[in-house]
Amino acid sequence: MSTHSTTSSNKAVGDHFRWARYSTKERVARSLGYLVVGVLLYWSLSTVDVFWPWVWDAPAQIGDMMFRMFPVSFVQLNPILFALVESINIAVLGTIVAVFMALPIAYLGAQTVTPSKLTLWLARFIIVATRSVDTLIWALVFVAIIGPGPVAGILAIAFRSIGFLSKLLAEAIEEIDWGPVEAMQAAGASRAHVITYAIVPQVVPSFWAITILRWDINIRESTVLGLVGAGGIGLIFQGAIDMFRWNTVSLVLIVIVLVVFAGELVTGVVRRKLM
Amino acid sequence: MLQITDLVKSYNNGEPVLKGLNLATDERRLTAIIGSSGAGKSTLLRCINRLVTADSGRIELDGINILELHGKRLQDTRRQIGMIFQAYNLVDRLTVMENVLSGRLGYVGTLRGVLRRFPQSDIDRAYALLKRVGLSQYVNTRCDSLSGGERQRVGVARALMQNPRILLADEPTASLDPKTSERIMELISRITDELDLPVLINLHNVPQARDYADRIVGLRYGVIVFDGGPQDLTDDWLEKIYAGHEDDLKKQMKVAGEDGANE
Amino acid sequence: MSDSTVHYRWKRPHFIETPYIRYGLLALAAIYLIFALSTLRVNPQRIVEGIPRAINMFRGAVPPDFESRGGLIVRGFIESIQMTLIATAAGVALSVPIAFMAARNIAILPIYAVGRMIVVVARSLHPVVLGVLFVSAVGFGAFAGILTLIMYTLGFVGKLLAEAIEEIKYGQVEGVRATGAGFFATLAYAVFPQVLPRLIGLSIYQLDINLRASAIVGLVGAGGIGATLNTAFGRYDYATASAILLVMIGIILVAEGISGRLRGLTK
Numbered sequence: 001m002s003t004h005s006t007t008s009s010n011k012a013v014g015d016h017f018r019w020a021r022y023s024t025k026e027r028v029a030r031s032l033g034y035l036v037v038g039v040l041l042y043w044s045l046s047t048v049d050v051f052w053p054w055v056w057d058a059p060a061q062i063g064d065m066m067f068r069m070f071p072v073s074f075v076q077l078n079p080i081l082f083a084l085v086e087s088i089n090i091a092v093l094g095t096i097v098a099v100f101m102a103l104p105i106a107y108l109g110a111q112t113v114t115p116s117k118l119t120l121w122l123a124r125f126i127i128v129a130t131r132s133v134d135t136l137i138w139a140l141v142f143v144a145i146i147g148p149g150p151v152a153g154i155l156a157i158a159f160r161s162i163g164f165l166s167k168l169l170a171e172a173i174e175e176i177d178w179g180p181v182e183a184m185q186a187a188g189a190s191r192a193h194v195i196t197y198a199i200v201p202q203v204v205p206s207f208w209a210i211t212i213l214r215w216d217i218n219i220r221e222s223t224v225l226g227l228v229g230a231g232g233i234g235l236i237f238q239g240a241i242d243m244f245r246w247n248t249v250s251l252v253l254i255v256i257v258l259v260v261f262a263g264e265l266v267t268g269v270v271r272r273k274l275m
Numbered sequence: 276m277l278q279i280t281d282l283v284k285s286y287n288n289g290e291p292v293l294k295g296l297n298l299a300t301d302e303r304r305l306t307a308i309i310g311s312s313g314a315g316k317s318t319l320l321r322c323i324n325r326l327v328t329a330d331s332g333r334i335e336l337d338g339i340n341i342l343e344l345h346g347k348r349l350q351d352t353r354r355q356i357g358m359i360f361q362a363y364n365l366v367d368r369l370t371v372m373e374n375v376l377s378g379r380l381g382y383v384g385t386l387r388g389v390l391r392r393f394p395q396s397d398i399d400r401a402y403a404l405l406k407r408v409g410l411s412q413y414v415n416t417r418c419d420s421l422s423g424g425e426r427q428r429v430g431v432a433r434a435l436m437q438n439p440r441i442l443l444a445d446e447p448t449a450s451l452d453p454k455t456s457e458r459i460m461e462l463i464s465r466i467t468d469e470l471d472l473p474v475l476i477n478l479h480n481v482p483q484a485r486d487y488a489d490r491i492v493g494l495r496y497g498v499i500v501f502d503g504g505p506q507d508l509t510d511d512w513l514e515k516i517y518a519g520h521e522d523d524l525k526k527q528m529k530v531a532g533e534d535g536a537n538e
Numbered sequence: 539m540s541d542s543t544v545h546y547r548w549k550r551p552h553f554i555e556t557p558y559i560r561y562g563l564l565a566l567a568a569i570y571l572i573f574a575l576s577t578l579r580v581n582p583q584r585i586v587e588g589i590p591r592a593i594n595m596f597r598g599a600v601p602p603d604f605e606s607r608g609g610l611i612v613r614g615f616i617e618s619i620q621m622t623l624i625a626t627a628a629g630v631a632l633s634v635p636i637a638f639m640a641a642r643n644i645a646i647l648p649i650y651a652v653g654r655m656i657v658v659v660a661r662s663l664h665p666v667v668l669g670v671l672f673v674s675a676v677g678f679g680a681f682a683g684i685l686t687l688i689m690y691t692l693g694f695v696g697k698l699l700a701e702a703i704e705e706i707k708y709g710q711v712e713g714v715r716a717t718g719a720g721f722f723a724t725l726a727y728a729v730f731p732q733v734l735p736r737l738i739g740l741s742i743y744q745l746d747i748n749l750r751a752s753a754i755v756g757l758v759g760a761g762g763i764g765a766t767l768n769t770a771f772g773r774y775d776y777a778t779a780s781a782i783l784l785v786m787i788g789i790i791l792v793a794e795g796i797s798g799r800l801r802g803l804t805k
Contacts, residue, residue: 037627044620045624048621048624048684049679049680049761050679050684054677054681055676058676058681058685061675061676065674085577089577089578092574132786132787132791133783133787134750137754137757141595144591144595145592146585146588147585149579150578177367179360179363182326183358183360183365186353186358187357187358187378187434188349188382188437190350190380190385190388192385196389197373197377198366201368201369202366202367220662221664223664224664224666224667227666227670227757227758234667238670241670253663256663257659261658370550370551372550395545398545398546398547398548399546402548
């Protein structure tokens with residue numbers, strides 16, 4: 001897209017030069033792109049089900065809400081912190097469960113090492129199915145099955161993470177240096193030995209990087225599980241909203257921002273250590 | 276001992292790389308295989324331990340046709356064939372000791388191997404081999420901090436850990452600088468002499484083949500065109516083996532220690 | 539060659555050499571795990587009761603029913619797509635000035651602090667949390683969803699674009715500045731062209747993630763297919779719910795494919 005070719009459009013006309021940034025073909029392609037974007041936007045804006053007077057009123061409403069959030073009330077600090085710890089526990093435990101389930105799926109889903117076409121497709125199916133359903137929807141399902149509480153949240157986090165972890169881990173396995181694998185095979189090593197000596201040591205750094213990345217994402221995801229009854233700080237958030245306790249809502253938000261920020265710091269430190 | 280008969284191999288149904296090749300080694304000596312790139316040297320060695328599967332023919336080690344083996348029996352035969360690779364093929368993130376011990380994986384049970392619980396005799400042997408190749412001070416060093424020459428020494432020790440009946444070496448010195456390359460060749464030739472071990476070695480360096488080999492095999496487009504002692508390998512023969520690849524030959528004639536011949 | 543009189547001992551070196559630290563960390567991890575597991579209120583009876591419930595749910599979900607609420611499903615998805623398009627366009631447009639504010643090499647410290655804070659807050663809050671807030675501020679429906687996705691876009695595109703701005707080659711800026719160009723002219727000629735490819739790539743990627751998010755903000759009342767799904771779940775209409783989920787997976791996969799293809803084109 002950034003080919004700055006000017007040759008075809010710079011023609012001398014009489015004593016003057018004409019200059020244009022893009023050639024005719026590029027300009028046509030660009031105009032078409034803009035046109036498609038414009039038409040899509042126009043269609044969306046003109047047909048979307050929005051009550052426009054509310055839109056013009058929105059800045060005032062949002063301002064009013066933010067105004068009500070201050071001063072922050074610390075009355076509910078203790079239950080908030082307890083719920084926060086639960087959220088973090090859900091994220092950690094969910095990630096651990098997901099890691100254990102993702103390892104075999106990643107092995108089966110890596111084209112270079114999977115035993116057969118059937119196992120490859122089975123693994124790919126699991127990866128797509130778990131990745132494409134959001135954590136919150138998994139939470140709805142598990143709350144319906146095993147009832148409200150953090151266990152449903154852990155399972156929801158775990159199921160959404162399996163696909164994510166397996167996909168990235170399978171890609172890491174596909175990218176390993178094949179030489180050591182051949183060396184082990186040449187020495188007469190069995191499949192289990194090839195895995196533990198030639199494959200595992202090579203994917204260990206990616207494994208930790210991927211797991212930490214997902215853990216960081218899961219911290220954020222675990223904050224909303226409570227909204228559907230799957231444990232954690234989301235429940236208190238929903239309660240405060242329903243009771244119009246805006247000064248408590250603001251405390252919950254601040255706590256969430258701080259925790260997610262801390263999670264990012266931890267992730268950054270660990271990642272630098274791993275490099 | 277090793278008897279190759281009518282070996283044919285082609286990749287993706289293309290022109291065969293090996294065209295009905297016959298080769299036998301049963302003496303305890305170092306056989307060098309030379310030839311231009313694309314002559315099929317690598318393919319030949321990799322057919323022997325089944326890293327690639329030949330199309331037809333027979334490869335017999337002590338009377339057992341390797342091409343017909345599967346599963347556990349293939350593993351048992353592979354552990355009798357040691358291999359040294361051009362790119363060393365060590366596991367970088369494991370220690371020197373673990374890499375050397377991995378040569379015993381064909382012998383130890385699954386659980387023992389996974390848990391790194393090798394028999395004491397294996398550990399003694401690994402120490403002795405590391406001492407022999409001059410790396411005993413690096414036992415617990417990770418391989419990614421070793422130099423190229425040191426890595427290849429680990430590669431040699433790992434191959435010998437297998438207690439092999441025969442040693443294959445696929446251009447073991449091609450990734451090294453001339454001086455190190457010479458040392459590694461010396462090591463391989465001496466140590467196999469001590470162990471009375473037959474060696475099949477692909478070389479891209481003709482002077483090295485002349486210096487170290489007892490027998491030289493010239494491969495050209497998947498066919499053996501020369502087979503004899505180093506004294507028989509005249510310049511005429513070299514021209515025949517490398518006809519059409521004269522640049523290749525010139526590069527390969529470079530003697531160790533020459534300016535910057537670092538490949 | 540092995541020396542039979544001397545035996546060597548070898549143990550695999552540990553990842554952490556100092557035993558105190560090694561066992562200390564292991565103990566800490568174990569204590570944390572025990573604590574975390576002990577806080578879970580597992581009700582075995584409830585889980586046993588859940589098994590027939592799960593079977594019922596599964597029976598209800600198969601085969602999926604695309605027909606009886608077909609109109610609602612189609613309308614839901616169209617609304618999700620509309621929300622995605624509007625929010626991505628508006629969000630990206632807003633992200634540009636905010637990214638410049640949040641780039642340390644462009645903005646002066648007070649502006650940087652404000653820009654950075656907007657980005658951090660928008661990134662930290664899950665779209666569903668934002669959705670709840672906007673629903674209570676402006677009411678149920680697509681508009682709350684659009685606002686949510688705009689904030690979501692700000693957090694993601696704003697952060698990555700700011701990082702791209704911080705990594706620009708400064709020589710080009712000096713070159714333009716040397717011609718006597720002012721602050722905004724310098725931004726337009728020396729900074730913006732360097733990050734434009736990244737911005738386009740990010741926008742297309744964001745389109746894809748916004749579509750995913752648009753499906754779930756509806757669960758808290760912010761419009762789109764999520765609202766339809768929530769209703770289906772609330773009515774125990776699992777056949778419709780599974781139909782919605784299947785279509786959702788299909789659309790997400792297609793969108794991912796298109797987004798990947800488009801990003802490939804812009805490289």
